Amino acid sequence: MRDVEAGVLNAIDEVETVSLLAETVGVPSVTGTDAESELQHRFARLLTEAGMDVDVWKLDLAGLAARPGFPGTEAPRSEGYGVVAVTEGEGPPALALQGHVDVVPTGDLAKWEGHDPFAARITGDVLHGRGACDMKAGLVANLAVARAIKKAGVRLARPLAVHCVISEEDGGLGAFATLARGHTAQAAVITEPTSGAIITANAGALTFRLEIAGRAAHGATRHEGVSAVEAFWPVFEAIRRLETERNRDVPDLSRPDLSRPGLFRGDGAPYPIEVGTVRAGDWASTVPDLLVAEGRLGVRLDEDPAAARAAFEEAVADVADPWLRANPPVVTWPGGQFASGRLPAGHALLDEVGRAVADVTGVRPAEAAAPYGSDLRLYAAGGIPTLHYGPGDVRYAHAPREQVELRELREVTRALALLVVRRCGAL
DSSP states (O other): OHHHHHHHHHHHHHHHHHHHHHHHSSOOOOOTSSHHHHHHHHHHHHHHHHHHHEEEEOOOOOHHHHHTOOOOSSSOOOEEEEEEESSSSSSSEEEEEEEOOOOOOOOOGGGGGOTTTOOOOOTTTTEETTTTTIIIHHHHHHHHHHHHHHHOOOBBOEEEEEEEEEOOTTTTTHOOOOOOOOOOOOOOOEOOOOTSEEEEEEOOEEEEEEEEEEEEEEGGGGGSOOOHHHHHHHHHHHHHHHHHTTTTTOOOOOOTTTTTTTTTTOOOSSEEEEEEEEEOOOOOOOOOOOEEEEEEEHHHHTHHHHHHHHHHHHHHTOOHHHHHSSOOEEOOOOOOEOOOOOOTTTTHHHHHHHHHHHHHSSSOOOEEEEOOOOOOHHHHHHOOOOEEEEOGGGGGGGSTTEEEEHHHHHHHHHHHHHHHHHHBBOO
């Protein structure tokens, strides 16, 4: 290892990094809330203190919504901010480290140990709290790298960029706005949780809304009506059949090969369809005349989202039920619309990240794909080769047990530091 690499690694302050993660988890930056903006401004200040040139701008929400390729949103918001920091150096950034500041809502507080999801509780070598792995540990790792470079006194030959974005959880508005502003890089690493693997491809996810009609009647004479709840059941069964069909013959690969359809090791349903919310009726003793269900449709790698939407709409329309034939379900597509995305086959970034990780951990990381949508597809569509590598296990994301191993935070930070020095070069 070269002296400059060792100097940057030695400059990483692990205690400070853990403390910063706890503070960051303590900001309740739920998508669309004021705290989301608060955290953006906090990271802008921290990146400025790390010696970077920081661009902070207020998003033109109406203008972005009118742009081609707008990814959609789900959370109501009155404002949003972009934050991009860049080091000195010639030409466009050789690398961007990207992370989102927003987190999903907490759910039932009684399900959280201690009942405070934002308390950043540490037990042993694990930090618990909403956003711990998705993805504030990754955000903090990005900042820790920038701080270490400054502390070590290293001048990079080519710029490093750090992108902090909002609204990833509900569609990717922040990444979309960052690219629309003209920020770019020759490659990008999104520090989403990857459990030590390198994620080179994402499936997509489209938010759908179903409206199922019924016919109201008094509950005492329910046979005079048609329950929208009962009418929904054959639609739900059709959705489950479609899920099985869309996941048939998905390979369980034993080795990386981006020329094949996927890299979904051990995942029998990498393109799931799930109904997340169901609302019906407005009175306990009335047959419900409307059911509204919302959910997400998995998009296969390289599949046109329009084709995925058409397959879903066809499956719903083909339900063989006399009531539904006369009263067809209404399908709309509000909210986030994640296409799939992947790193170009053979791109050098995969090997560069793999070597940096191996030099830190002693183990060459596996390559895989993820069944969820992310900002990767927006960066890839914008011509920026992108992959995921970050601390945490996605199985803890969005759950009341959300947590991150601090060992992973340390290892990822060190691997990213090596990657930055090697890809950007040092003067």
